[in-house]
Amino acid sequence: MRVLLARQDNVGDVLLAGPAVRAVAARADEVVLLCGPRGRAAADLLPGVDRVVEWCAPWIDPDHVAVDPADIDRVIRELRGFDRALILTSFHQSPLPLALLLRLAGTPWIGGISEDYPGSLLDLRHRPDTDVPEPLRMLALAADAGFPAPADTRLRVREPLPRTDHLTGGPGYVVVHPGTSVPARAWPPENCAEAVRLLAAAGNRVVVTGHGDEKELTALIAGEDGLDLGGRTTLPELAAVLAGARAAVAGNTGPAHLAAAVGTPVVSLFAPTVPAARWAPFGVPVALLGEQAAPCRDSRARVCPVKGHPCLAGVEAGEVAAAVESVAGEVDAR
Numbered sequence: 001m002r003v004l005l006a007r008q009d010n011v012g013d014v015l016l017a018g019p020a021v022r023a024v025a026a027r028a029d030e031v032v033l034l035c036g037p038r039g040r041a042a043a044d045l046l047p048g049v050d051r052v053v054e055w056c057a058p059w060i061d062p063d064h065v066a067v068d069p070a071d072i073d074r075v076i077r078e079l080r081g082f083d084r085a086l087i088l089t090s091f092h093q094s095p096l097p098l099a100l101l102l103r104l105a106g107t108p109w110i111g112g113i114s115e116d117y118p119g120s121l122l123d124l125r126h127r128p129d130t131d132v133p134e135p136l137r138m139l140a141l142a143a144d145a146g147f148p149a150p151a152d153t154r155l156r157v158r159e160p161l162p163r164t165d166h167l168t169g170g171p172g173y174v175v176v177h178p179g180t181s182v183p184a185r186a187w188p189p190e191n192c193a194e195a196v197r198l199l200a201a202a203g204n205r206v207v208v209t210g211h212g213d214e215k216e217l218t219a220l221i222a223g224e225d226g227l228d229l230g231g232r233t234t235l236p237e238l239a240a241v242l243a244g245a246r247a248a249v250a251g252n253t254g255p256a257h258l259a260a261a262v263g264t265p266v267v268s269l270f271a272p273t274v275p276a277a278r279w280a281p282f283g284v285p286v287a288l289l290g291e292q293a294a295p296c297r298d299s300r301a302r303v304c305p306v307k308g309h310p311c312l313a314g315v316e317a318g319e320v321a322a323a324v325e326s327v328a329g330e331v332d333a334r
Contacts (some may be wrong), residue, residue, distance in 0.1 A: 289320065
């Protein structure tokens with residue numbers, strides 16, 4: 001049985017789909033993951049994926065993507081030959097545009113989560129419980145489609161990961177990842193830099209990570225007390241760096257979920273623009289910081305709509321430093 005799984009948004013979203021991917025892989029002969037360019041690096045890290053198809057879906061990508069009939073025709077051709085398809089989406093996304101393309105490709109059975117009436121586009125219209133963690137939401141869809149959840153439902157990445165001792169000097173440090181995919185989810189840089197100073201003063205080695213376009217930010221945050229790895233790691237290397245950490249400090253962004261996927265506890269600076277019950281790091285010790293009842297709650301805002309960014313600006317560096325010791329201590333006590 002050849003099964004297509006689709007998760008077409010960002011790195012973190014693709015990582016959260018990992019348990020559902022493994023559930024399907026346990027019973028399928030081949031699993032192909034359809035993802036977007038923003039999530040491709042994460043798709044390559046997922047156990048259970050035999051092949052990745054990358055395509056930027058105009059109804060998913062936050063930037064304006066032109067609808068090109070020739071490109072649509074090409075994708076339909078590439079989607080032919082599957083026995084089943086499961087479309088994995090967030091609560092605010094619809095599976096129906098992709099389901100239509102899959103029908104045009106001749107896919108005989110399609111499942112997805114849909115509030116909208118799907119007509120003949122879905123064979124399985126799954127209706128999930130609300131406010132469950134995203135991995136469990138996707139696992140429930142897979143189970144309804146005949147793919148029971150694996151015994152271990154935590155996030156995972158392919159191993160072995162690359163060695164990164166030459167970058168970090170060995171395990172046992174604290175990772176601080178200050179960047180986020182959207183500004184509304186970012187902790188103020190001055191707070192983050194102070195947290196690095198406090199963590200270092202407490203005897204921690206602090207490693208500051210970031211994408212290539214965040215080098216100025218990571219240099220500012222690292223200062224003289226942290227090791228600046230901004231722009232110096234691929235996603236597999238970042239996974240390895242996170243795997244060597246006692247704890248990771250991050251906002252609601254892909255590296256927080258990557259930390260969870262390698263078993264590292266997370267201090268989550270979580271802006272409530274989306275529900276933490278669904279999107280907090282999954283399956284590891286987590287300290288959730290941030291005012292979850294702030295006015296931006298459930299707004300899905302990309303830029304903070306409230307003056308002063310109150311949900312995260314009020315989180316003090318000392319709280320973060322204390323939370324690091326708390327979540328790291330949970331692992332040490334096991």
